[in-house]
Each structure stands twice: as structure tokens, then as C-alpha cells.
Amino acid sequence: ARVALVTQRRDTIGECSCNPSVGGQGKGQLVREVDALGGLMGLVTDEAGIHFRMLNRSSGPAVWGPRAQVDRDRYAAAMQRAVNAIHGLEVVEGSVEDLELSGGEGNWSCRGVRLASGDVLPASAVVLTTGTFLRGRCHVGKIATPAGRHLRTEEGTEPPSLALADTLEAAAATASTAAEEGGTPPRLDGRTIRWEETRLQPGEDPATPFSYLNDIVSQEGNFIDCHMTWTNPATHEIVLQHADLLPEIVKTVKSPRYCPSLLSKVERFADKKEHQIWLEPESLAGHVIYPQGLAGAFPPEVQLQIVRSIKGLEEDVVLRPAYDVEYDFVDPRSLSHRLEVKVCRGLFLAGQICGTTGYEEAAALGLLAGANAGLVATGAAAASLVLGRDEAFAGVLVDDLVTRGVSEPYRMFSSRAEYRLHLRPDNADLRLTERGASVAPGLVSEERRETCARRLAAVNQSLEQLAAWRRPIADWRAAGALSDSLFPGKAQSELKSGRDLLDVGCTLETLEVAASTTARDVPYEPTPVAAKTTVQALVTYAKYLSRLDREMALFRRLQGRLIPPDIVYSHAELPGLRREELERLEKHRPTTLQEARELEGMTPTAIADLGAYILQRQKQRDMRLAQAESATL
Numbered sequence: 001a002r003v004a005l006v007t008q009r010r011d012t013i014g015e016c017s018c019n020p021s022v023g024g025q026g027k028g029q030l031v032r033e034v035d036a037l038g039g040l041m042g043l044v045t046d047e048a049g050i051h052f053r054m055l056n057r058s059s060g061p062a063v064w065g066p067r068a069q070v071d072r073d074r075y076a077a078a079m080q081r082a083v084n085a086i087h088g089l090e091v092v093e094g095s096v097e098d099l100e101l102s103g104g105e106g107n108w109s110c111r112g113v114r115l116a117s118g119d120v121l122p123a124s125a126v127v128l129t130t131g132t133f134l135r136g137r138c139h140v141g142k143i144a145t146p147a148g149r150h151l152r153t154e155e156g157t158e159p160p161s162l163a164l165a166d167t168l169e170a171a172a173a174t175a176s177t178a179a180e181e182g183g184t185p186p187r188l189d190g191r192t193i194r195w196e197e198t199r200l201q202p203g204e205d206p207a208t209p210f211s212y213l214n215d216i217v218s219q220e221g222n223f224i225d226c227h228m229t230w231t232n233p234a235t236h237e238i239v240l241q242h243a244d245l246l247p248e249i250v251k252t253v254k255s256p257r258y259c260p261s262l263l264s265k266v267e268r269f270a271d272k273k274e275h276q277i278w279l280e281p282e283s284l285a286g287h288v289i290y291p292q293g294l295a296g297a298f299p300p301e302v303q304l305q306i307v308r309s310i311k312g313l314e315e316d317v318v319l320r321p322a323y324d325v326e327y328d329f330v331d332p333r334s335l336s337h338r339l340e341v342k343v344c345r346g347l348f349l350a351g352q353i354c355g356t357t358g359y360e361e362a363a364a365l366g367l368l369a370g371a372n373a374g375l376v377a378t379g380a381a382a383a384s385l386v387l388g389r390d391e392a393f394a395g396v397l398v399d400d401l402v403t404r405g406v407s408e409p410y411r412m413f414s415s416r417a418e419y420r421l422h423l424r425p426d427n428a429d430l431r432l433t434e435r436g437a438s439v440a441p442g443l444v445s446e447e448r449r450e451t452c453a454r455r456l457a458a459v460n461q462s463l464e465q466l467a468a469w470r471r472p473i474a475d476w477r478a479a480g481a482l483s484d485s486l487f488p489g490k491a492q493s494e495l496k497s498g499r500d501l502l503d504v505g506c507t508l509e510t511l512e513v514a515a516s517t518t519a520r521d522v523p524y525e526p527t528p529v530a531a532k533t534t535v536q537a538l539v540t541y542a543k544y545l546s547r548l549d550r551e552m553a554l555f556r557r558l559q560g561r562l563i564p565p566d567i568v569y570s571h572a573e574l575p576g577l578r579r580e581e582l583e584r585l586e587k588h589r590p591t592t593l594q595e596a597r598e599l600e601g602m603t604p605t606a607i608a609d610l611g612a613y614i615l616q617r618q619k620q621r622d623m624r625l626a627q628a629e630s631a632t633l
Contacts, residue, residue: 001377004121005083006092006113008158013091014044014079016359017132017149018184019290020072020282023210025055026412027360028066029393032428034363035211036452037371037436038444040082041363042210046217048075050224050284052207061537062421063414066210069203069226071219071283072152092121097163099126101344110347125373128164129351129366132182134328136160139247140321141299150323165328182357182409183261183324185294186303188279189317190287197312198227198279212429213451215530224281227312230274231293235309236266242302249326250297259357259411261324262296262306277310288319297324329355332401337386339369339398340376348373355406356397364394371440385439389604390419390552392432403598418604421541422548426533430456458531463538465525466498466511471518481506481514502539508532551608558611561593567614576609585610 007013022045023031035042048070055065083091092115100112100120112122133148138157147157202225207217239262246263260268265275278292291307298306300321307313332354334342339354341347350369351362371385387395396417401410414420423431433452437444474492476482486504487496501511508527515524527535538545567573569586577585581602590596593614597607 001088001374003086003089003374004092004123005089006094006096006115006121008093008095010080010091010093012076012158013083014076015152016070016072016075018182019280019292020075021067021069021280022049022359023065023067024360025063025065026393026414026416027358028055028064028210029414029417029423029425029428030360030364030397030412031210032066032212032425033392033394033432034360034367035213036429036432036448037367038448039363039367040079041360043213044075044078044082045070046209046211046214047078048219049207049210049217050074050219050222050281051203051226052205052217052223053203054208060540061426061533062424062541064425065414066208066425068207068210069224069280073283073286094119095159096128096161098167099164099347101167106343108341108344108347110341110344123346123377125346125348125376127348127350127366127369127373128353129349129362130161130164130327130353131351131362132325132327133158133161134168134353135162135165136325136327139249139297139324139326141245141297141302142247144247144326147325148327149325150320152320160327168330182259183295183297184322185291185296186307186318186322187282187320188289188291188307188313189319190279190281190289192316193279193289194312194314195227198229201226201228201278212433212455212530213448219284222284224284226281227279229277229279229310229312231262231266231277231310232274235262235306236273238302238305238309239263239266239296239298242298245299245302247297247324247326249324259295259409262294265293279312295322297322327352329353329406331355331405333403333405335402337398337402338372338384339365339402340372346373346376352409354401355410356401357409357411361397361410361412364397368394368398371436371443374443375440383439385436385443387432387435388556389417390422390555391435392428393417393420393423396423404600404602407600418608419548419552421544422552424534424537426537430459430534455528455530455534458528459534459538461525462527462531462535463499466502466535466539469498469515469524470495471515472496475518476501476514479514479517481511499539502536503542508536554611554615555604555608558593558615561611561614563591563593563596563610563614564617565589565591567617574609574613577606581606 031041045068049068050071051069053067055067056063094115094117096113097116098114099110100114102109102111110126112120113126114120131148136148138145138147138150145157146160148160150157203223205223206220209217243263275293277294280290280292282288282290303321304318307316307318330349330353335349336342339348339350341349348369350365354365356362368385375381375383389396389399393412397412400416417423429452433444433448437449472493473487473490473496476496481501498511498515502508512526569582584599584601585596588599590599593607593611596602596610
């Protein structure tokens with residue numbers, strides 16, 4: 001299929017509107033999943049990244065969060081090169097003003113888009129990714145400007161999309177729209193920061209690449225350091241004294257709870273005397289600093305007071321003031337799991353128009369919506385790339401949005417995924433690459449499929465070798481793989497495999513060094529670097545993953561199961577459910593588990609507990625019936 005990418009300005013493709021960082025807890029998994037399905041974000045981050053860290057590395061790999069700080073200019077340039085290299089993709093510079101619709105209320109079809117120039121681009125499928133531009137308004141203090149965002153490299157703003165918002169409402173194609181709000185902090189001049197007064201936050205070197213196609217990242221050995229400082233009571237006093245100068249939307253529009261403004265933090269945590277501020281360089285060569293944690297669209301002169309009240313920033317220069325952006329979004333419950341508007345065939349939505357916040361969420365939604373739109377455009381509308389909650393963080397993201405909607409901008413966290421032990425950042429390719437290739441031909445390159453196949457073979461070979469490599473406990477101890485506290489009371493001649501050692505806490509690195517020294521006739525083949533984390537996780541979590549597999553199978557089986565009409569929603573019957581969940585179930589009395597799952601506030605764990613309870617009731621009922629029949633005979 002031929003694809004047109006319509007953008008207001010070609011040179012803003014790949015622009016990081018807010019923080020020039022990618023990944024984090026939950027978000028890093030999304031980037032890995034986008035990469036596994038053939039997306040560009042991981043590859044471009046590896047090319048432009050200048051500071052890499054694996055968050056939560058001291059914990060298990062199930063909660064690791066890959067994160068990178070990127071060079072803004074390098075990221076945009078790399079993304080533009082990658083987009084321009086895609087065969088069959090044409091970049092069209094223009095503004096989409098309207099949709100070409102046919103049909104009528106409740107049964108529309110999208111036939112293309114109309115540009116501000118008057119040109120019409122006919123299309124069999126359209127993906128809208130309006131970001132913060134749908135009726136966007138940028139606020140600094142009490143001054144509001146119709147705009148989707150401020151330009152970074154020059155004065156001025158980028159215009160909002162107004163007529164398109166009117167069309168969406170007039171056609172009732174997407175239920176109702178509502179407003180969300182987000183903010184970006186001021187940009188500081190790194191040449192005026194007293195760095196010696198801040199705390200150094202180095203990254204990891206060597207870095208762990210985001211893309212499964214890469215062994216190293218482009219800027220290896222050329223990384224930058226980040227730093228940290230803190231607000232103080234004087235800062236908080238300035239914030240509170242000038243709170244009335246903030247935009248009115250701060251009071252009327254829901255802002256992201258997980259990316260709060262400085263005022264929100266000061267008010268919500270009034271007992272705290274300080275809050276962290278991360279000082280993150282935006283490029284290798286430049287001097288612009290992103291102060292994460294200082295969001296607040298005060299008038300510029302107040303922003304300067306706030307900045308200069310902070311240790312290390314007493315003489316700092318604010319290069320660009322912080323601003324808030326207010327924009328419309330569409331209730332995501334009006335979408336199917338394909339991300340297609342239910343009452344408008346061929347119209348797909350992705351990104352912040354669905355009520356999300358963040359580059360990573362937008363990338364995941366964009367890839368899935370694009371894949372499904374591509375299937376429609378190529379005449380394969382019966383096929384769908386719909387990922388389950390047990391398959392991907394992207395599946396959790398879509399399912400949360402289309403079944404529960406949003407009451408605030410949605411941000412992904414690892415805690416949202418009930419099967420996160422299975423949905424780790426190390427195995428996204430093994431979970432999704434072949435899945436994407438089989439459902440949407442052309443989505444995943446042959447190179448990526450071959451890389452995934454090689455990694456899977458390496459993982460399986462390592463697991464087989466670990467199970468087969470059995471040595472006496474005495475040999476393992478002598479090689480340094482076992483402490484005296486492990487396997488106490490066991491005969492020193494008793495054989496233990498490599499998997500046995502990993503089960504009791506030995507690391508793969510330690511074990512393989514020891515295995516090589518205990519090798520006799522057959523040499524020990526070390527696990528390839530690309531497979532090590534996955535092998536360690538599979539062995540360490542083996543018992544839990546086995547139980548999780550059973551839970552996931554139960555989850556799939558129970559989706560359409562009926563809920564007994566006489567069920568009593570109480571802690572006595574369902575002790576695992578929270579009071580709020582029991583109250584919602586009692587109020588709505590859903591008839592199936594699917595209906596229960598779609599109730600706002602119902603967690604996947606609660607649904608799993610309810611499903612297990614229904615199964616237990618059914619088994620008890622069947623036993624009573626069998627006993628009654630036996631007694632009759």
C-alpha cells in the first residue's frame with residue numbers, strides 16, 4: 001500500500017516536544033515491544049542516545065526499565081532519515097483540516113483527508129495522531145495562545161488543529177471530546193549552572209541498547225552525565241505565593257498525576273522540605289538543560305525567581321520559559337481494540353488523541369493503529385493486530401484505554417500489567433516478532449525475524465546446556481559458584497546442574513566462569529551476551545512463570561463466562577477484592593466477566609479472583625449434583 005505521512009513541517013518529524021528522554025518503568029517495555037514489531041523508536045534512540053540507564057537494575061529483570069537521554073537534534077535527524085528511507089512512504093507537508101466522510105450518523109466511513117490548501121488525499125484508511133494540536137492552547141501565566149506547541153529552534157508556535165476538532169464533534173464520529181493538560185519546564189543555560197553544587201548522576205557505560213538489532217549504541221564512549229539538585233522551603237514559598245498567577249486550566253483541567261507540576265508536588269506533599277530536580281543536557285554539543293521536576297507555567301519573571309532559589313542555579317539564565325498546553329482528546333472507549341473508531345470505518349486514532357501522555361505510549365498506539373489501518377488498506381480487513389494483556393504491555397495499554405477510558409492523562413507503569421513477570425523488557429522480541437510477522441506481512445523485516453530466531457536458538461541452547469551440565473557440589477564450591485550456606489547437609493559428591501545453581505541465587509556470570517573451570521572432555525559454551533538476561537530470568541522465575549502460564553490460560557478461558565445472578569459481593573465470599581471493587585460490582589451487577597472487566601476501577605487481579613471464585617462455585621455445584629444423582633441411584 002502507498003502511505004502518505006502528513007505533517008505541518010517536515011523538519012519537525014522526530015521532534016521531542018518535552019523531555020528528550022525515552023523509556024523508563026513500563027515505558028521502556030513499550031519501546032522494546034515497538035522495536036520487536038518493526039518500529040523505529042528503539043533504533044533511533046540507540047543512534048541518538050547520550051545517557052543510558054537501566055532503572056531498577058538492583059531488582060529482578062521483570063521490573064527493569066530501560067531509559068535513555070537523547071540528543072534532540074540527533075534524534076530528529078535520525079528519525080527523519082529513517083522515515084525518508086521507507087519504501088512506499090511519501091511525506092506530505094501540510095495541515096489536515098478536515099476528514100472526507102461518507103455515510104451517516106452511527107455508520108460513517110472515512111475516505112481520506114482534506115488539507116488546508118484545499119487538496120484532498122483519498123485513502124482507504126486514515127490514522128489520526130493529533131498529539132497536543134487538537135484545539136491546542138499554550139499557556140504562560142494568564143496569557144493563552146492558540147497553538148499545539150512552542151517551536152524549539154525559533155520564536156513562535158505551531159498552529160493548532162481547529163476545523164478537524166469541529167468535524168470530529170459534528171459527525172459524532174468519536175463520541176465526545178474533552179480537554180487534557182500537560183506542561184513542560186523552562187530550559188536553562190548550562191553555562192550559568194554551578195555544577196559543583198549539584199550531585200553527579202552518571203549513566204551506564206557500556207549501555208544496553210533498546211533495539212534487538214543492535215549490540216552497541218552509536219555514542220558509546222561519548223556519553224554525558226546528568227546531575228541532580230533539590231528545591232527548598234524558599235522555593236516552595238515562591239510557588240505558593242504566586243499560585244494565583246498560573247493559568248486557569250490548572251484549576252479546571254485534569255493534569256497528569258504521574259508528571260505533576262511543581263505546585264502540585266508542593267501542595268500534595270506539604271510536609272516535604274525538598275523535591276528532586278534532575279538536570280539533563282539536551283545535546284552533546286549544546287548548553288540547553290532540561291530541569292525535570294520544575295514544570296509550572298508561571299509568568300517568566302516568577303519562573304526566574306523559582307529557578308534562582310535552587311542550589312546551584314542561583315545565577316542561572318532561563319533560555320525559554322515553561323508553558324502548559326491544553327488540548328482536546330477523544331474518549332478512547334469509542335474505539336475498538338483495533339484502535340478503529342467504532343462508528344467510522346477506516347478511521348483509526350493513536351497517541352494523545354486517545355487520552356495518553358508520553359512518546360512511548362504514542363509510539364505503541366501508532367504502530368498498532370498503523371498496522372491495522374494497513375491491513376484495511378490492503379484488503380485484509382478481516383485480520384487484526386490486537387495484542388492481549390497477557391502478550392504485551394502494548395496490549396495492556398490498548399485494553400485499559402478502550403475498556404475503561406481515562407479520567408486523567410494515561411501513563412504506562414509496570415504495575416498496570418498483571419502478567420509483568422512474563423512481559424519483561426528482555427523478551428519482547430520472543431513474544432511479538434513472529435506474532436507481528438504472521439498477522440501483518442511486511443510489518444517485520446526478514447533481518448529482524450532472523451535476529452529473533454538466532455536469539456531464541458541461543459536461549460534454548462543455553463537452557464539445555466545448563467540442565468545437562470551436572471557437577472558434584474564439591475566441584476562447584478571449589479570453582480567459587482557456591483557458598484557454604486547453599487545446599488547445607490548435602491553430600492559433597494551429589495550432582496547439581498547449572499539450573500540448580502541459578503535456582504538458589506547464583507548469577508549466570510558466576511556460574512559460567514565456574515563451569516568453564518570444571519569442564520572436562522566437553523568445553524562449556526558461554527551464553528551469548530544477547531541471551532544472558534533472558535536465560536537468567538527464565539531460570540530464576542521458572543516456578544512463578546509456570547504458575548503464571550496457568551493463570552494466563554485461565555484468563556483466556558474465562559473471558560465470556562457468565563457470573564451467577566445470585567452471587568454475593570462481600571469480603572466473606574471474595575476476600576481478595578477491595579471494598580471499592582465490591583461496591584462497583586454490587587452496583588452494576590455485570591452478567592459476564594467481560595462486562596465486569598470493563599467497569600471503571602476494576603483491576604485485572606480482581607477479575608482473576610472473581611473468575612477463580614466462579615469456577616470454584618461451579619465445581620462445588622457439580623459435586624453436589626453428582627452426589628445427589630449417586631444417592632438417587
